[in-house]
Amino acid sequence: MAEPASRLFRPDEADDDTPSTATEAALKRLKRDLIRGVLPSGRKLKIRELTERYGIGASPMREALAQLASGGFVNIESNKGFRVAPVSRSHLVDITQTRQIVEGEALRHAIANRTEAWEEEIFTSFQLLKWEIDRRDSRSEEWLDAYEERHRRFHLALIAACPLTALKQFCEDLYTQMTRYRRMLKEMGFSEQIGSSQHEEIMSLVLDGDVEKAVATLRDHIAITATAVLADDRI
Amino acid sequence: MAEPASRLFRPDEADDDTPSTATEAALKRLKRDLIRGVLPSGRKLKIRELTERYGIGASPMREALAQLASGGFVNIESNKGFRVAPVSRSHLVDITQTRQIVEGEALRHAIANRTEAWEEEIFTSFQLLKWEIDRRDSRSEEWLDAYEERHRRFHLALIAACPLTALKQFCEDLYTQMTRYRRMLKEMGFSEQIGSSQHEEIMSLVLDGDVEKAVATLRDHIAITATAVLADDRI
DNA sequence: AAACACATTTTTATCGATAAAAAGAGGGCG
DNA sequence: CGCCCTCTTTTTATCGATAAAAATGTGTTT
Structure with a gap:
């Protein structure tokens, strides 16, 4: 029996990717x-x-x-x-700081509830992300979509083991919100490399179980997009 | 100019209480x-x-x-x-723990951004809540509504000074979700006094700026509803 | 009696048409 | 010119009707 969708609590991840209505x-x-x-x-x-x-x-x-x-x-x-919904500097700052808090917490809980499968998915999604970055072909819409998809997968993988569904769902929503800003960055001509080096570092710290450093690095990583976007005065 | 509604970010609190559609x-x-x-x-x-x-x-x-x-x-x-949306033990535990985390964080930020007006509203809403509890008339739907309204106002007042709109909004959503369970409790015949003593304690700690104790007490307070509901095996 | 096919009823999801509201376009008047 | 009133156009919000899907019921076969 497939579970229906809910925003604050989603017991089972029901992907209906074939829209029937x-x-x-x-x-x-x-x-x-x-x-x-x-x-x-x-x-x-x-x-x-x-x-x-x-x-x-x-x-x-x-x-x-x-x-x-x-x-x-x-x-x-x-x-x-x-x-x-309009994008704005204040909105960006708001969701960035909120994301730092809740995604940091979610990561803590994920590490505290680590499983084999979770670690494997982190590793896999990291590799996929890395490969995608290596063979990058900016300005191509398809590449941007593929990159974004893998970046998303990696970030969600990090917190996937967090047992708090509502918290995780909120992280996902915030991540999605941030995607518009991340996209702006690419269109402003920034390198995709920004923050990329941190992915490997986060993965290592997480898999080593170094909670505090992992959370701190994740928070830094989350801030990078905001810093870069805010540096541009077209926004 | 009235600001439109948004779930994750609401720059201005636009109360359109007269539904025009x-x-x-x-x-x-x-x-x-x-x-x-x-x-x-x-x-x-x-x-x-x-x-x-x-x-x-x-x-x-x-x-x-x-x-x-x-x-x-x-x-x-x-x-x-x-x-x-069904209520369930797992859902209750989930939103309770999530609420402990995010509402605690929100309270931290609120205290860090304290203002006169914020402190006054906490005091006012506390007094209103206390009076309502004193003249309680359980089993009356109107009283339950009035009580719930003031309880809500007090809790939102605590975090009102938190500048992170998205975080605050999420707290509000979680609070609302929890209302159904709180209501169940009342219908199970529990006293409204459960947890009431903590309100004054939280207020004092908050106004004194004792962040850690305030947050800890708030977290305890949030847990109480869940504990009481979970103790009943009809759910 | 369980399992299946088929017909009937109920319920969902969707369309096209329309009333109500807002936005825009003159035209007079201080 | 800038303001306000009115008329027209555009756009929103809503209704009622209908196709599509799911649920229910019924009879038939094994």
């Missing part, structure tokens, strides 16, 4: 476009445009938007519709 | 019924029933449900509709 399909594509930055920050999301773009009716479209709104990607205002 | 009205009433336990855990939420109950059409109803689903109050399953 129009709402799900719209949700998936819309989220992707938001993260990719195809739909820029602050932009008005007119129902008409969206229904044409994604080829579905207004009701499922609004349903998908309502979900994204709760997830913080989209803002609603009564009788004025939806718009892409 | 059917979706908002449905959202509000439905959420209330979920928290009150009128719609019990795990129950199927048939669109037809809901539209009749709340007197609105299917589209806004589904939109409201989609939002509650992202908030963790409701579960969706493709082509099988919505149901009230």
